[in-house]
Amino acid sequence: xxxxxxxxxxxxxxxxxxxxxxxxxxxxxxxxxxxxxxxxxxxxxxxxxxxxxxxxxxxxxxxxxxxxxxxxxxxxxxxxxxxxxxxxxxxxxxxxxxxxxxxxxxxxxxxxxxxxxxxxxxxxxxxxxxxxxxxxxxxxxxxxxxxxxxxxxxxxxxxxxxxxxxxxxxxxxxxxxxxxxxxxxxxxxxxxxxxxxxxxxxxxxxxxxxxxxxxxxxxxxxxxxxxxxxxxxxxxxxxxxxxxxxxxxxxxxxxxxxxxxxxxxxxxxxxxxxxxxxxxxxxxxxxxxxxxxxxxxxxxxxxxxxxxxxxxxxxxxxxxxxxxxxxxxxxxxxxxxxxxxxxxxxxxxxxxxxxxxxxxxxxxxxxxxxxxxxxxxxxxxxxxxxxxxxxxxxxxxxxxxxxxxxxxxxxxxxxxxxxxxxxxxxxxxxxxxxxxxxxxxxxxxxxxxxxxxxxxxxxxxxxxxxxxxx
Amino acid sequence: xxxxxxxxxxxxxxxxxxxxxxxxxxxxxxxxxxxxxxxxxxxxxxxxxxxxxxxxxxxxxxxxxxxxxxxxxxxxxxxxxxxxxxxxxxxxxxxxxxxxxxxxxxxxxxxxxxxxxxxxxxxxxxxxxxxxxxxxxxxxxxxxxxxxxxxxxxxxxxxxxxxxxxxxxxxxxxxxxxxxxxxxxxxxxxxxxxxxxxxxxxxxxxxxxxxxxxxxxxxxxxxxxxxxxxxxxxxxxxxxxxxxxxxxxxxxxxxxxxxxxxxxxxxxxxxxxxxxxxxxxxxxxxxxxxxxxxxxxxxxxxxxxxxxxxxxxxxxxxxxxxxxxxxxxxxxxxxxxxxxxxxxxxxxxxxxxxxxxxxxxxxxxxxxxxxxxxxxxxxxxxxxxxxxxxxxxxxxxxxxxxxxxxxxxxxxxxxxxxxxxxxxxxxxxxxxxxxxxxxxxxxxxxxxxxxxxxxxxxxxxxxxxxxxxx
Numbered sequence: 045x046x047x048x049x050x051x052x053x054x055x056x057x058x059x060x061x062x063x064x065x066x067x068x069x070x071x072x073x074x075x076x077x078x079x080x081x082x083x084x085x086x087x088x089x090x091x092x093x094x095x096x097x098x099x100x101x102x103x104x105x106x107x108x109x110x111x112x113x114x115x116x117x118x119x120x121x122x123x124x125x126x127x128x129x130x131x132x133x134x135x136x137x138x139x140x141x142x143x144x145x146x147x148x149x150x151x152x153x154x155x156x157x158x159x160x161x162x163x164x165x166x167x168x169x170x171x172x173x174x175x176x177x178x179x180x181x182x183x184x185x186x187x188x189x190x191x192x193x194x195x196x197x198x199x200x201x202x203x204x205x206x207x208x209x210x211x212x213x214x215x216x217x218x219x220x221x222x223x224x225x226x227x228x229x230x231x232x233x234x235x236x237x238x239x240x241x242x243x244x245x246x247x248x249x250x251x252x253x254x255x256x257x258x259x260x261x262x263x264x265x266x267x268x269x270x271x272x273x274x275x276x277x278x279x280x281x282x283x284x285x286x287x288x289x290x291x292x293x294x295x296x297x298x299x300x301x302x303x304x305x306x307x308x309x310x311x312x313x314x315x316x317x318x319x320x321x322x323x324x325x326x327x328x329x330x331x332x333x334x335x336x337x338x339x340x341x342x343x344x345x346x347x348x349x350x351x352x353x354x355x356x357x358x359x360x361x362x363x364x365x366x367x368x369x370x371x372x373x374x375x376x377x378x379x380x381x382x383x384x385x386x387x388x389x390x391x392x393x394x395x396x397x398x399x400x401x402x403x404x405x406x407x408x409x410x411x412x413x414x415x416x417x418x419x420x421x422x423x424x425x426x427x428x429x430x431x432x433x434x435x436x437x438x439x440x441x442x443x444x445x446x447x448x449x450x451x452x453x454x455x456x457x458x459x460x461x462x463x464x465x466x467x468x469x470x471x472x473x474x475x476x477x478x479x480x481x482x483x484x485x486x487x488x489x490x491x492x493x494x495x496x497x498x499x500x501x502x503x504x505x506x507x508x509x510x511x512x513x514x
Numbered sequence: 515x516x517x518x519x520x521x522x523x524x525x526x527x528x529x530x531x532x533x534x535x536x537x538x539x540x541x542x543x544x545x546x547x548x549x550x551x552x553x554x555x556x557x558x559x560x561x562x563x564x565x566x567x568x569x570x571x572x573x574x575x576x577x578x579x580x581x582x583x584x585x586x587x588x589x590x591x592x593x594x595x596x597x598x599x600x601x602x603x604x605x606x607x608x609x610x611x612x613x614x615x616x617x618x619x620x621x622x623x624x625x626x627x628x629x630x631x632x633x634x635x636x637x638x639x640x641x642x643x644x645x646x647x648x649x650x651x652x653x654x655x656x657x658x659x660x661x662x663x664x665x666x667x668x669x670x671x672x673x674x675x676x677x678x679x680x681x682x683x684x685x686x687x688x689x690x691x692x693x694x695x696x697x698x699x700x701x702x703x704x705x706x707x708x709x710x711x712x713x714x715x716x717x718x719x720x721x722x723x724x725x726x727x728x729x730x731x732x733x734x735x736x737x738x739x740x741x742x743x744x745x746x747x748x749x750x751x752x753x754x755x756x757x758x759x760x761x762x763x764x765x766x767x768x769x770x771x772x773x774x775x776x777x778x779x780x781x782x783x784x785x786x787x788x789x790x791x792x793x794x795x796x797x798x799x800x801x802x803x804x805x806x807x808x809x810x811x812x813x814x815x816x817x818x819x820x821x822x823x824x825x826x827x828x829x830x831x832x833x834x835x836x837x838x839x840x841x842x843x844x845x846x847x848x849x850x851x852x853x854x855x856x857x858x859x860x861x862x863x864x865x866x867x868x869x870x871x872x873x874x875x876x877x878x879x880x881x882x883x884x885x886x887x888x889x890x891x892x893x894x895x896x897x898x899x900x901x902x903x904x905x906x907x908x909x910x911x912x913x914x915x916x917x918x919x920x921x922x923x924x925x926x927x928x929x930x931x932x933x934x935x936x937x938x939x940x941x942x943x944x945x946x947x948x949x950x951x952x953x954x955x956x957x958x959x960x961x962x963x964x965x966x967x968x969x970x971x972x973x974x975x976x977x978x979x980x981x982x983x984x
Contacts, residue, residue: 103894104574106884107654184577196893232702234903235896414576423666424573424703432704434902 090119090144090161094171095201101174101185103193108185112174114194117144117163119151124158125208129499132214132237133163134195134229136222140165140172143222148475150217153492157499160209164198166191166225183414189424191225196233215495216240219470220446223438228425231433239435239498241491242451243470247438249449250421253428258448266322266443270341278318282311325443325468328479338479341443434458435498437491441467460494462487560589560614560631564641565671571644571655573663578655582644584664587614587633589621594628595678599969602684602707603633604665604699606692610635610642613692618945620687623962627969630679634668636661636695653884658695659894665695666703685965686710689940690916693908698895701903709905709968711961712921713940717908719919720891723898728918736792736913740811748788752781795913795938798949808949811913904928905968907961911937930964932957 095114102108117140131150135143144163154161165172168186173179195216203209216237218226223245230240248254267275292300301307321340324330328338337343405415426433435458438451442465454460464472466481472488565584572578587610601620605613614633624631635642638656643649665686673679686707688696693715700710718724737745762770771777791810794800798808807813875885896903905928908921912935924930934942936951942958 100887102575103890104657104659105572105654106657106887109885184575187574187576189574193894200889200893233894233896235899236893415579417570417576419670420573423670424663426703426705429705432904 090117092117095198098201099194099197103190103197110174112167113172114167114198115140115165115171116198117141117161119154119161120206122154122158123160125212128158128160128212130199130202130209130212130214131157131159131161132195132199132216133161134191134216134218134222134225135164135166135169136218136220136225137166137169139170141170143219147217147219147473149473149488149491152476152488156492157495160206160212162198162202164195166222167194188225188228188421192229192232195225195229196236199236213238213499215498217243217473218245219243219473220245223470227436227438230436231425231430234433234435239437239495241437241439241495243439243473244441244444244446244450245438246446246449247425247451248428249446251418251427253422254449259445262443262445262448263319263322266325266341266445267318269443274341281314319445322443322445323469326471326474327466327481328477330474431455431459435494436460437462437494439464439467439470439472439487439491441469441471443467444469462490560587562587565668568671569664569667573660573667580644582637583642584637584668585610585635585641586668587611587631589624589631590676592624592628593630595682598628598630598682600669600672600679600682600684601627601629601631602665602669602686603631604661604686604688604692604695605634605636605639606688606690606695607636607639609640611640613689617687617689617943619943619958619961622946622958626962627965630676630682632668632672634665636692637664658698658891661695662699662702665699666706669706683708683969685968687713687943688715689713689943690715693940697906697908700906701895701900704903704905709907709965711907711909711965713909713943714911714914714916714920715908716916716919717895717921718898719916721888721897723892724919729915732913732915732918733789733792736795736811736915737788739913744811751784789915792913792915793939796941796944797936797951798947800944901925901929905964906930907932907964909934909937909940909942909957909961911939911941913937914939932960 093116095116099111099114100108101110101112131154133140133143133147133150140163144161147163150159150161153159167174167190168179168183174185175182199214203212214237216226216229217240218224220243223242224247226240227242227245227247230237249259264275267278301310321336324336325339325341326336330336330338409415434456437460439462440447440450440452442463444467446469447463451459451461452463462472464481464483464487466483467487471480471484472491476485476488563586565586569581569584570578571580571582601624603610603613603617603620610633617633620629620631623629637644637660638649638653644655645652669684673682684707686696686699687710688694690713693712694717696710697712697715697717700707719729734745737748771780791806794806795809795811796806800806800808879885904926907930909932910917910920910922912933914937916939917933921929921931922933932942934951934953934957936953937957941950941954942961946955946958
């Protein structure tokens with residue numbers, strides 16, 4: 045099947061500018077809407093719910109008074125009323141079923157915590173569309189603040205409707221952008237969640253809170269660690285990429301690269317590939333976005349004769365018989381595009397190398413009708429000055445480029461950082477595996493330890509109404 | 515000067531339904547826009563500023579990208595860089611000059627705290643109008659959340675532009691609705707203010723957090739305290755009010771009451787009068803809204819021969835030669851009407867006696883195009899479950915009806931309540947006076963004590979960027 049480079053170009057340019065060069069999208073990777081896999085349903089008695097139509101589309105203004113249905117998944121077979129808890133996944137940019145399927149940690153500890161598992165879908169993703177199939181042309185209400193308000197209302201709704209949960213303590217759990225949401229949820233709604241596990245959550249990857257280059261530095265480090273020559277091969281490739289004919293030949297492209305734009309797109313696609321491989325450098329075969337072998341960076345090293353072999357690792361799933369199907373792997377990396385995550389202007393991240401903001405602002409405005417507000421996230425969520433908060437675990441993978449924007453040192457006794465040197469992007473949230481490095485096993489034990497501590501100390505006897513007769 | 519009861523009726527009905535019977539407006543009293551009084555400027559070197567046009571009209575959505583100018587007042591003659599602080603008044607529903615003039619406490623302690631005083635105007639009031647003179651037809655961005663975001667951005671702006679203030683700790687101070695804002699500001703932006711003094715802030719006067727009748731119970735108590743007969747006279751009056759002719763005669767009304775609606779309006783006007791007198795039962799002559807003598811409830815008692823004398827106390831400023839100018843006193847109580855405070859749907863308070871919500875919702879929608887969301891404030895700000903926060907003083911006047919919705923007992927070591935038995939509505943925020951009861955003097959001392967404690971313990975060495983090289 046031939047794919048047009050035309051479609052690819054548009055997506056590619058937009059995606060590349062946003063995701064890579066200009067970093068509009070900070071974290072995570074998303075997927076096309078999925079159906080909840082039937083094996084998940086059978087394995088875990090996971091049930092799918094939609095909230096009643098009581099979720100305000102706009103929590104912060106009153107002119108838009110319409111409501112929408114939020115989707116959430118519940119597994120309650122381990123729930124015990126008196127000793128139980130609610131482990132609440134703060135859904136991020138994608139179909140919630142996919143996150144439920146990729147957050148094995150919660151399933152693994154459900155029994156230990158006598159827990160109800162709840163996976164809440166982020167508005168504008170999956171089946172939680174405020175304006176149905178017209179949602180992507182009404183993006184005004186896509187923001188982390190609105191999403192957190194949804195979670196707060198959903199938890200109130202659950203407590204009002206599931207008998208025996210009125211006073212059950214809730215712990216927020218999330219990875220990547222979902223990890224930011226978990227941390228921010230505890231910061232802004234400590235009356236609703238007693239603590240948060242924020243895995244691979246680069247809450248400081250905003251404005252000028254961390255040095256611009258920290259992200260790419262870690263990508264480069266990952267490839268360096270995999271052995272001599274690998275990082276250099278990639279570095280040398282950037283010059284070679286300018287030679288159109290060589291490129292089309294080496295990559296056996298379906299359509300030869302012709303214009304300068306084609307080359308830019310191709311380069312950005314490659315850059316995305318390296319980032320992706322570094323992010324998902326898991327110790328076993330995984331299909332975080334694309335099916336990949338264990339330790340893909342190392343595998344790459346052992347197989348690589350040039351950049352082609354490495355990138356083909358990522359694109360093999362969509363490999364045509366006669367050539368690399370450039371379109372599809374790129375689209376699979378840019379699946380977030382139809383999901384308008386990148387239209388959240390507060391997610392404008394610093395550019396590397398630093399670039400004038402005005403052209404970027406113009407570009408955003410053209411594409412989405414909105415302009416970036418780079419300082420809003422630190423102003424609203426506190427930047428590096430978050431020590432007044434409590435009960436948040438920030439876990440980070442040493443191999444994960446996003447750890448550069450994460451909290452990697454303890455801030456207080458109750459705002460703690462966990463480093464997982466052999467960990468990729470929120471490896472700790474994945475299911476236990478015999479291939480797990482010791483560091484991630486230790487991290488999970490520590491996470492459970494802190495979560496139990498919160499439950500012991502902070503079991504909230506009363507809801508928003510306070511104690512009786514207060 | 516004759517006033518039409520027609521105009522009065524409309525304002526009266528709306529105001530009565532909102533302020534009194536249905537409680538849409540929870541706290542405080544407001545004034546028509548004022549110019550900053552020149553004596554204030556001379557006395558205190560108060561300077562008037564407007565923020566640059568960098569304040570987003572909508573902090574929580576991105577489609578409305580316009581900005582507006584916020585007004586704020588600064589007095590910095592006592593400011594000392596190394597030991598200083600910023601005392602920040604979180605402006606509520608009215609012209610900020612008026613609050614600066616009625617918050618003598620801040621002026622009294624400025625030198626002791628080496629402080630810069632800042633009085634920030636609430637959006638949609640005074641000269642801080644997001645859409646200029648069309649603001650009241652664009653009310654979508656009038657909410658406490660937007661106002662708090664304005665304050666956060668303003669403080670960032672001040673720290674960026676006033677040399678030496680980068681690391682100066684900020685304490686939020688406010689009374690009534692402004693007190694709620696001060697408390698909520700600390701809860702939601704602890705990275706921006708190290709603590710808050712929330713005076714007479716009924717943060718629990720929402721949903722079903724406190725018993726419905728607590729407010730009127732305190733009003734009644736106030737009149738009972740003033741001596742035998744006073745409370746009973748008022749109670750008996752409600753039946754008498756049904757007699758139109760008697761009313762028109764007794765009150766020497768400019769236009770006789772004719773319809774049932776006239777009577778309802780009149781009754782609500784009277785009810786407002788009692789509430790107002792109870793709220794502002796200050797120990798000295800004051801002009802919180804209307805010029806009143808010291809201890810107006812007691813004065814009323816000594817003069818009262820019926821309800822007329824009492825109510826005429828409030829209306830005397832606008833007393834016509836030949837009759838009570840019903841229109842003006844009511845208008846002066848309903849001054850908040852042209853200032854669309856009551857259009858904040860999250861401020862829908864419980865009704866007493868409880869009434870079906872749907873007609874109320876319909877009425878709000880007709881008047882303002884918005885519907886009440888009674889549970890949103892507790893969900894967003896935590897209801898009675900606020901123990902995770904810190905460094906907030908809740909002060910309450912024992913004579914103040916709003917203390918029924920306030921925090922009157924310590925919650926933790928750092929969330930403390932101060933009761934002022936002889937205090938009316940945020941008496942503690944007013945200037946020191948020889949007539950002050952001991953309880954308010956003690957309260958002010960205690961407030962200063964806690965504020966100093968926060969400064970000693972919590973002096974933030976770094977801003978949002980954190981320590982150098984972190």
